[in-house]
Amino acid sequence: MKISARNKLKGTVRGVTRGEAIANELDVAGQRLVASITVEAVDDLGLAEGSNVTAVIKASDVMLATD
Numbered sequence: 001m002k003i004s005a006r007n008k009l010k011g012t013v014r015g016v017t018r019g020e021a022i023a024n025e026l027d028v029a030g031q032r033l034v035a036s037i038t039v040e041a042v043d044d045l046g047l048a049e050g051s052n053v054t055a056v057i058k059a060s061d062v063m064l065a066t067d
Contacts, residue, residue: 007057009033013049016042026055 011028022042026033033055047053 003056005056005058009055009057011053011055013047013051013053015049016047018042026053028055 009026009028011026011033014025014027014032017023017025018039021036022039024035024037024042024047026035035055045051045053
């Protein structure tokens with residue numbers, strides 16, 4: 001699949017927590033990243049601990065902070 005987004009990070013699923021929305025913990029180059037997706041999406045993608053994934057980050061949803 002091709003996608004126009006340029007903010008992509010390859011990672012590995014470190015855990016899947018089921019609930020109303022799903023929090024998937026990913027490991028991206030040693031950094032923790034959490035993505036919230038629906039239960040249906042987890043099932044459709046076949047996500048499980050150890051799955052290799054690409055996190056696509058929508059630039060309008062990125063926040064920055066300074067000290």
